[in-house]
Amino acid sequence: MKVINAGYKLIEESSITRKIERVARVCYKSEDKIDEGTDMIMCRSLINRQHTAMLEHGSLVLEVGEQEYALIETIRSFMENMVEEGEDNKKCFLRYTNCADESKNYSVDNLHYVVSGNIRAWYEFMQYANSVNGLPARLYNLVNDNVNNIFDIDVTEFDSVVFDTYDSDDFYAKVITDMSTLSDEERMVHETFSVLFTVDRGVTHELVRMRDCSFAQESTRYCNYNLGKFGNEITVISPCFWDKDSVMYKEWKMAMTDSEIHYFELIKLGAKPQEARDALPTSVKADIVMTTYLSEWKHIFNLRACDSTGPAHPQMKEVMIPLFKEMREKYPFAFGDMIAADEVHA
8 A cells, every 4th residue: 555645736738639638548547658649549539439528628719800709609609598498508618708908909900809618618619500500611720720630520611691791701810829918807717727636535525516627537437456557556645634653643544454455355356446446445546637717716726725715624725725825926916815724824
């Protein structure tokens, strides 16, 4: 049995598809299979298997013209109206902002429209737009080119009277890669970041309660800890609230050892990992990736690092407080007005 401390790491990759692959492989702990070109194979496989939740960890931000904005907004409204009353809305939708700022030389008469979405949202938008009204090929190609052409949609130009004023020859849209060119308010809406937390299962249960987020979590259904890639042992997170010389810590460690013994015995008897996992403790290590917008991260930090609604769990604050302080340095406009729980009486 291996005992480790909790921690976190920012997920930063050179391209959208490489990031999606990196996150998706957390679920099965197959990061060792990442190689040149495997990101496109992975992303296309995710789409073919309709496992599009993993696409939510990549994001694309566009600046568009007024008519493009109106077109996208109209199609998005159609999509939302397709959700029947009482039906869970499992679609991902694009996010919008617009502002007139004469201090910035925006390309469209100083009227600036920003449209963003995770890659699942863009994919579902493209599918729906094309199936119902047709889709501007230029918009499709712009988005698809920036995700290494993982989409495979037979684009047909729309002919609906709804868009009879749209001039596709005067198409304007560009990808925004430098978020500092946006206003602080726009960055709160459109900018995202992803964090890989290495915590115990109790902490992951609290993390996934956050609403406007995307998650990818190490799966005890498919990960067999009896295999060599896991060192033929389970890994548990050391409880930060007990001294390692204390009686309580020693009692906890004995319980973890017992859990490991019974987990491996179940595997030996022929149980599948998804069955044997019932013997695993709450303290078992779990990698979980969490992706969301700056505005939602602010809400999360308020709850989990700043104790805005009461003290967070010690193991939650163990990772959230240092992450919050790091992000406060990186995004002072977003988090600079917040104080961590351990700073209140410092």
